[in-house]
Amino acid sequence: MKLLIVEDQARTGQYLSQGLSEAGFATELATDGETGQYLALTGDHDLLILDVMLPGRDGWQILQAVRTAGLDTPVLFLTARDAVEDRVHGLELGADDYLVKPFAFSELLARVRSLLRRGASPSQDTTLTLADLRLDLIRRRAERAGTRIDLTAKEFALLELLMRRQGEVLPKSLIASQVWDMNFDSDTNVIEVAVRRLRLKIDDPHPNKLIHTVRGMGYVLEERHD
Amino acid sequence: MRRLSLGTRLALLFAACTASVSLGAGLLFNRASEQHFVELDQQLLESRLALFRSQLVGLNSPEQLQGRLPALRNELSHQADLALRIDGPDGANWFASRDGLPGTPSTSALTTLHADGVDYRSLAVPPDAQTAAQLTLFLDITHHQHFLQGMQRLIWLTVGLSALATALLGAWAARSGLRPLRQMGQVAASVSARSLTTRLPVAQMPEELAELATTVNAMLQRLDDAFQRLSAFSADIAHELRTPLSNLLTHTQVTLTRPRSLEEYREALHGNLEELQWMAQMINDMLFLAKADHGLLVPGQTALALHDEVDALLEYYAPLAEDREVQLLREGQAVLQGDRHMLRRALSNLLDNALRFTPAGGQIRVTLEPGLRICVANTGAAIEATALPRLFDRFYRVDPARREGSSEHAGLGLAITRSIVQAHGGSIRAECQDGWTRFVIAFTEGR
Numbered sequence: 001m002k003l004l005i006v007e008d009q010a011r012t013g014q015y016l017s018q019g020l021s022e023a024g025f026a027t028e029l030a031t032d033g034e035t036g037q038y039l040a041l042t043g044d045h046d047l048l049i050l051d052v053m054l055p056g057r058d059g060w061q062i063l064q065a066v067r068t069a070g071l072d073t074p075v076l077f078l079t080a081r082d083a084v085e086d087r088v089h090g091l092e093l094g095a096d097d098y099l100v101k102p103f104a105f106s107e108l109l110a111r112v113r114s115l116l117r118r119g120a121s122p123s124q125d126t127t128l129t130l131a132d133l134r135l136d137l138i139r140r141r142a143e144r145a146g147t148r149i150d151l152t153a154k155e156f157a158l159l160e161l162l163m164r165r166q167g168e169v170l171p172k173s174l175i176a177s178q179v180w181d182m183n184f185d186s187d188t189n190v191i192e193v194a195v196r197r198l199r200l201k202i203d204d205p206h207p208n209k210l211i212h213t214v215r216g217m218g219y220v221l222e223e224r225h226d
Numbered sequence: 227m228r229r230l231s232l233g234t235r236l237a238l239l240f241a242a243c244t245a246s247v248s249l250g251a252g253l254l255f256n257r258a259s260e261q262h263f264v265e266l267d268q269q270l271l272e273s274r275l276a277l278f279r280s281q282l283v284g285l286n287s288p289e290q291l292q293g294r295l296p297a298l299r300n301e302l303s304h305q306a307d308l309a310l311r312i313d314g315p316d317g318a319n320w321f322a323s324r325d326g327l328p329g330t331p332s333t334s335a336l337t338t339l340h341a342d343g344v345d346y347r348s349l350a351v352p353p354d355a356q357t358a359a360q361l362t363l364f365l366d367i368t369h370h371q372h373f374l375q376g377m378q379r380l381i382w383l384t385v386g387l388s389a390l391a392t393a394l395l396g397a398w399a400a401r402s403g404l405r406p407l408r409q410m411g412q413v414a415a416s417v418s419a420r421s422l423t424t425r426l427p428v429a430q431m432p433e434e435l436a437e438l439a440t441t442v443n444a445m446l447q448r449l450d451d452a453f454q455r456l457s458a459f460s461a462d463i464a465h466e467l468r469t470p471l472s473n474l475l476t477h478t479q480v481t482l483t484r485p486r487s488l489e490e491y492r493e494a495l496h497g498n499l500e501e502l503q504w505m506a507q508m509i510n511d512m513l514f515l516a517k518a519d520h521g522l523l524v525p526g527q528t529a530l531a532l533h534d535e536v537d538a539l540l541e542y543y544a545p546l547a548e549d550r551e552v553q554l555l556r557e558g559q560a561v562l563q564g565d566r567h568m569l570r571r572a573l574s575n576l577l578d579n580a581l582r583f584t585p586a587g588g589q590i591r592v593t594l595e596p597g598l599r600i601c602v603a604n605t606g607a608a609i610e611a612t613a614l615p616r617l618f619d620r621f622y623r624v625d626p627a628r629r630e631g632s633s634e635h636a637g638l639g640l641a642i643t644r645s646i647v648q649a650h651g652g653s654i655r656a657e658c659q660d661g662w663t664r665f666v667i668a669f670t671e672g673r
Contacts, residue, residue: 100510102506102509102510103506104503104506154541176542180538180541180542181538182539182542182570182574183567183570184567184570184571184574185507185510185511186571186574186575186578188543188546188574188578189546190542190543190545190546193545193546193549194545197545215496215499215500216496216499216500216503217499
């Protein structure tokens, strides 16, 4: 997976590039609009991450050039502008998502993965598994080590999200949005409590813990062998 | 072009009024005297003409006239301004008492004529059975005209002088009449960001200005309030950001003072991350509020079943409420045109706040009333009445001791709720009664 980052703030660009590389993506970085547009049109990228305010050509102009050239590469906008009309403008031009600065890197990573997954055909799996944890999506049943676990509807939805995106750190805001449809920043600790309760049912009876907290970033479901 | 001052404007208007009134009166008088002269002339001419006619009864030729001329001239000499002309039936002139008389007028009625620089009024008797000749009597009206001209001059002089006098007096009157306005201007000029407390003395103002003064005072009050709030807000921002920033600085510097284990570095970064996330959240909240302040919050207009929205929120908060042993309830149904995300956020902040202050074993009850009111009530210790309206202020916390520390929330939640409610055209208030704290949102009818 190859990503193009167009960001004129040197540090921001460098951190993003490093973070995304370490998350397993090949990244290319342009620090001005002209170079950015040239690379966007010539390179074969799976995703473009564009800053709106750029020297040379701004992010919207690059997006227009890309769409005019007939490329449907997904585009994620990073913007310090927060005006509603700006968002509308960006989305009208064919942007796929936007993040307003300041944002958390874990949030960016989750959005990037969502966008890249969007093109792929949805998985047809009827069961999700990790280690001895099994989730039957049709009968809405969860079991671990052969023992059935009783989950509420929301607990099931939360576990399904973690299972589908196992290995990824999911920020609280993404969990709130996907499971409860709460699309706003909130400093409440509802998600912490919900995850703790899920953990009580999934992990507590077993020595091999699967749900892990990544402090300050979110939660991840994976098998760890320490 | 420079604008005229109010004083000058009033003085000029006064002058114009006086001038037009005196001009009107003068013209009326002029016309009346002219009319009076005409009537006098007519009477005089008629009586004289009758006299001459009686003297000339039976006159049929110029020769007969010669005998009667001396008596005629004698009669005419009594009145120097009268002149007589006698014409034959064929139009030939038989007699004229003076040279330079105008020709025979076309009509026998009273006519004004002009000849050789003299104005005449004439009256004629056409030939009839008793006299073959036409008699025309002329009256020299020069002195009348002189009198009228003199009077016209006097009228113009009166107009001019009275206009000048009223202009001067008017300027003085306007100047003293407008003194309260000047005072008002001086007070307004002394208002600056530093002295927003100055007020206009409404009691001493004339009636017309009292209303304006009251309005200006109200505006000053609002400005003062807004300014106070803004100053407090800036100070609060500085204060709120200072704590996490100083934590970050100290923590980072202490960590770097000597080499540490990998685990310690990781721990330090995690600590910093928490502070940073708290700051980012606060900045995002403040941006939201700033947008609301500038009227940039434009809520969508979807018909929302509020009971469904509240149920979704209660489901979201259920784990937390169970943890705290607090019961969540919803009563009633209502539909509202609004923005789903924003309203969810507003209600979520209210629930979050309620959960924070409801003791274990307590209850949180959301009541929906069609028409339209939303009430979020929780059991718990009463909040002081003076603190209730301030709950919606930015960074306001009932207990100031809980200010510090990054784990505590920023105190912007209720301010955000109020902004959202106001953007939807509603209002929110808090009240405490019978062991319940209630947040009541009221939307105007018709939404």
